[in-house]
Amino acid sequence: MLIPKLALRNLLGAGLRTWLNVIVLSLSFFVIVWTQGIYKGMGERAADAMTEVELGGGQYWHENYDPYDPLTLQDAHGKVTGQLRALVDKGLATPVLVVQGTIYPGGRMRNVLLKGIDPSQMIVSLPSRFLQEEGEELSVLIGSRMAKNTGLKKGDSTTLRWRDINGTFDAIDARIVQVMRTSVQTVDTGQLWLPLKRLQEMTGMPGEATLVVVDQKFESPGLIAGWVFKNLDYLLSDLRAMVQSKKVGATFLYVLLLFFAMLAIFNTQVLSIFRRRKEMGTLMAIGLARSKIIQLFTLEGAMHAVLAAVLAAIYGFPLLWYFAVKGWAMPEVVDTMGFALGEKLYSTYSAGLVVGTTFLVLMVTTIVSFLPTRKIAKLKPTDALRGKLS
Amino acid sequence: MDNSVLIKTDELVKIYPMGQTEIWALNHVSLAFQKGEFAGFVGPSGSGKTTLLNIIGSLDSPTKGSAEVLGEKIEKLSHNQAAELRNRHIGFIFQTFNLLPVYTAYENVEFPLLLLRMSPEERKKAVMDALDWVGLADRVKSKPAQLSGGESQRVAIARAVVKKPPIILADEPTANLDAENSHHILKTMERLNRELDTTFLFATHDEKVIQYLRRKITLVDGKVTKDEWMTPKASGE
Numbered sequence: 001m002l003i004p005k006l007a008l009r010n011l012l013g014a015g016l017r018t019w020l021n022v023i024v025l026s027l028s029f030f031v032i033v034w035t036q037g038i039y040k041g042m043g044e045r046a047a048d049a050m051t052e053v054e055l056g057g058g059q060y061w062h063e064n065y066d067p068y069d070p071l072t073l074q075d076a077h078g079k080v081t082g083q084l085r086a087l088v089d090k091g092l093a094t095p096v097l098v099v100q101g102t103i104y105p106g107g108r109m110r111n112v113l114l115k116g117i118d119p120s121q122m123i124v125s126l127p128s129r130f131l132q133e134e135g136e137e138l139s140v141l142i143g144s145r146m147a148k149n150t151g152l153k154k155g156d157s158t159t160l161r162w163r164d165i166n167g168t169f170d171a172i173d174a175r176i177v178q179v180m181r182t183s184v185q186t187v188d189t190g191q192l193w194l195p196l197k198r199l200q201e202m203t204g205m206p207g208e209a210t211l212v213v214v215d216q217k218f219e220s221p222g223l224i225a226g227w228v229f230k231n232l233d234y235l236l237s238d239l240r241a242m243v244q245s246k247k248v249g250a251t252f253l254y255v256l257l258l259f260f261a262m263l264a265i266f267n268t269q270v271l272s273i274f275r276r277r278k279e280m281g282t283l284m285a286i287g288l289a290r291s292k293i294i295q296l297f298t299l300e301g302a303m304h305a306v307l308a309a310v311l312a313a314i315y316g317f318p319l320l321w322y323f324a325v326k327g328w329a330m331p332e333v334v335d336t337m338g339f340a341l342g343e344k345l346y347s348t349y350s351a352g353l354v355v356g357t358t359f360l361v362l363m364v365t366t367i368v369s370f371l372p373t374r375k376i377a378k379l380k381p382t383d384a385l386r387g388k389l390s
Numbered sequence: 391m392d393n394s395v396l397i398k399t400d401e402l403v404k405i406y407p408m409g410q411t412e413i414w415a416l417n418h419v420s421l422a423f424q425k426g427e428f429a430g431f432v433g434p435s436g437s438g439k440t441t442l443l444n445i446i447g448s449l450d451s452p453t454k455g456s457a458e459v460l461g462e463k464i465e466k467l468s469h470n471q472a473a474e475l476r477n478r479h480i481g482f483i484f485q486t487f488n489l490l491p492v493y494t495a496y497e498n499v500e501f502p503l504l505l506l507r508m509s510p511e512e513r514k515k516a517v518m519d520a521l522d523w524v525g526l527a528d529r530v531k532s533k534p535a536q537l538s539g540g541e542s543q544r545v546a547i548a549r550a551v552v553k554k555p556p557i558i559l560a561d562e563p564t565a566n567l568d569a570e571n572s573h574h575i576l577k578t579m580e581r582l583n584r585e586l587d588t589t590f591l592f593a594t595h596d597e598k599v600i601q602y603l604r605r606k607i608t609l610v611d612g613k614v615t616k617d618e619w620m621t622p623k624a625s626g627e
Contacts, residue, residue: 002504013492282488285449286502286549287477289470381449385484 003292007299011307018304021268025261025308025361028254030316032357035250037320037347038328043243044348046183047236052125053184055235056094057216060084060227065098065210070113073100074163077208078226084212092218094121095209097199101162103174103192105150113191114162116199116209123213126187130178131195138198140174143188147179154179160192165204172202258361261308262368269301269372280376281384294373301369305362323347396460396556396589397423397446403454404441404612415441417612418455423591425556428583428622429605430592438612439593440561446591447480447559448472460556477505481550481588485562487542489534489549495521495541496530499548506553520548524578540571547575551582558582561593572598580622 011018051057065076080088080095087093097116102109119131131139138160147153154176161171174192182188200206212227223229273280283293327344404416415438423429431439444450445457448464449472457464460479467475476482481502489498499520503513521527524544534542543563550558560579564572580602583590592599600606601622608616 002507006504009497010492278486278488279490282484282490284473285447285476285482285484285488287473287475287505289473291470382444385449385488 003295003299004303007296007303010296011300011303017268018307021261021264021304022307022311024257024264025304025365026312026316028257028261029308029312029357029361030319031257032254032361033312033316033349033354034320034323034347035254036247036353036357037323037349038345039243039247039250040350040353041324041346041348042246043240045346046239046243047232049183050186050236050239051216051232053182054124054126054187054213055232056123056213057218058214058229058231059235060093060212060214060224060229062210063226063228070100073098073113073210076210077205079207080209080212081207083224084227087214087218088212091122091215093212093214094118094123095196095212097196097203097205097208098210099162099199099203101160101192103150103161104159105152105156110150111190114160114194114199115191116194116196118196123215126182126193127178127180128193130180131193138172138174139177139195141178141180141193142176143185143191144179144181145185145188146191147176149189152176152179162202164202170202258364262364265301265304265365266368266372269297269369272300273297273372273375277379277384278387280379281381281386284381284384290376290379294370294376297373297376298366298370301373302362302366304369305358305365308361309358320347320349324349394424395422396425397421397591398458399442399446399455400458401455402442402445402452402457404438404445404450405453414612416445416452419609419612419614420455421607421614421617423589425589426583426587427605428580428590428603429607430594430599430603431607431609432595432600432603433609434595436611437609439595439609441612442609443559443561443591443593446557447482448475477502478553479555479557481553481555481558483543483546483550483558483560483563485565487534487539487546487566489537489542489545491534493533494530495526495532495534495537495545495548498534498545499552502549502553516552517548520552521545523551523582524548538571539567540574543567543571543575544578547578547582551586551588554586555588557589557591559591559593562596563592564594564596564599569598572596576602 062076062078064072066072077097084093088095094117099114101112101114103112104110117126117128117131119128121128127141130141140160142150142152150158152158157173157175159171160174161169163169174194180188187193200208280293283296284290288296324347327346330345399419399421402416402419403414406413406415419438419442431442433439441450445452445464446459448459448467451465459475462471462475464472490501493501496517499517500513503516508516518527521530524547526541526544526548529537529541534545537545543566558579563579564575567575576599579590582588592603594600604620604622606616606618606620607614
C-alpha cells in the first residue's frame, strides 16, 4: 500500500495542476455515461413504444409482404386460417390488412397506406376502439403527424380511393373519428387505420390479412405455410441500427473529450518526469527501486482517473438521476429523427455502463500515464540527482 | 575484510567516455574506512570526490576495480540490491538538500522508514527523535518551501540519520549555507558521529568542513595524493 499512498500524497500535493486534469477527466466521465445513458434510454423506450403500439410479440408476415416495397402490397395478402385463425380466435393475435390508397385532403392528392385492424383487438395499444362502425360511414383513425401533414382534424371527411382485388378503382368519403397522439411514427405518418372487416369488404379480400400481430406473451408455434414469422429482434433491427448510428456520432464527442483529458495527463506526466528528475534521484538515493519509482509515477497519473471518478460521482449522480427520473423535454424537431421518442427522453443507466466506463477511463489513463515513465527505466541515479535525463 | 572496516575500495577506476576521449574520474583508488570515522574527500572540482562518494553509496558502479561496502561488492549488485543497501545502511546528505517538495519536514524524515515498513508507532518515535537531534521538532508541519537553507539541510540530516544507518555520505553539505548555518550543521553531524558511532564521509572543498574532519583524503585528477589523519580544529565538544 506504500506506493498508492505516496502516489496519492504526491498527486494531492501538486494542487491546482492535478485538479485541472481531474476536472477535465471527470467531464469526460460524465459525458460518456450521460450520452450512453441517453442513447440506451432512447433505444429502450423506442423499442418499448413500438412493441406496445405496433409490433406486439412479433408478426407473421404474408410471404409476399415487403414493407420496403409498396409494389408488393397488391399480392401480399392471404386468408387467415388454421393455426393463425386459432390464435386470433383465442385473442392471442390480431390480423392487419395493408393496401395502398389515395386521399384528397384540401383538394390535393396524397398516397397513403390503408391499414385495417379489428376495432376490438387488445394485442397492441393502438386506439382502434374508435373505429367501431356506426352506420354506412367509413370511420378512419389517423395519427397527429398525419393530421398535421394533411391538415385533417377530428370530424373532417376526405375522399378515399383504393383498388380492389381485381384492380378496379373505387372511392368513398371517410370521416376522421379520432386523431391519435403517439410517439411511434410507423403507425402514424402516411397511414389511415380502418375497421378490418370494412377494408376487407372494400378490397374484396374477406378474411384476409397482410400480417398478423401476435401477443407479447405468445411463443411462436413454428412454421405456418404461406406466412413468415418475424420476431422482435428482426422487427427492431432498424431501430437498433439507427440508435447505433446516432451513438457513433456521440462517441466522437466523448472520444474527443477523453483525448483532450489524456493529452493533459500525458503532458503532465512528461513534464513531471522532466521536472522531477532530482526528486527521482533522491528517491533512488533513499532506497526506492527504479521499478517502484515507475510504479509510483504511473499510479500518480492513473489516480487522476480515480479522483475524476469520485468528482464525477459527486456532481454527476444528481444530474444523471434527474435525467433518469424527470426526463429531458424534447423539442418538436426531434420528431423528425425517425425515433419513437415521445415528449420526454429518459436516460437509462446500468451498473455495467458505469463500471465499464470507469474501467475504460482508468485503463486509458494508466496507459497514457505509463508511457512517459518508461524513460525512468534508463535513468541513472547520479544523472537524476544532477537533474539530468540519462 | 577486517571486521571493523566498513568500506574498502581496491584499485577503483571510473572512466567516463567523452566522444572520442575518455575521462578518468577515478584512477586506481584504494582506501579503507572503519566504523565511526569522520573523514572527507578533499580536492578541486573534477577531482573525483563526488564520483567516489557515489560509488561507495551504490549510486554508481566502477569501471574497474572493486568497492566493498558492509561486505557487499558494489559492482556486483543489481539495481534492486543496490536500492536495498542504500535503504537499510546508507544515509545521504546533498548540497541542494533534495527534500521532497510536497512533503512536510516530518514526512520527508519519515520517508526512508516507510520503505523499511516500520510500524507507525516506531516511525513516529524515530522521526521525532531525529528532528529533535537536529533541533527542528517544532517544524514538523513545515514544507521545504517554508524552511530556510539551514533548516532544510537539518531536515535532510534528520532524514539521513532517522534509520540509524552505519554510513552517512555527505556531498558538499554546506555549499549552499552561510558560515553560521554551516557550523551548526557540522556540529550536529559531529555529535551524531560521536553519539551513534555513525561513519561520516564527506566530499567537500569547503574549509569550514575540513576543520571538522579527523581524516582528510586529497584527490587530484582521480588519484589519492594525500591521506592524512588530523586533529579537528573545530569541534562541537
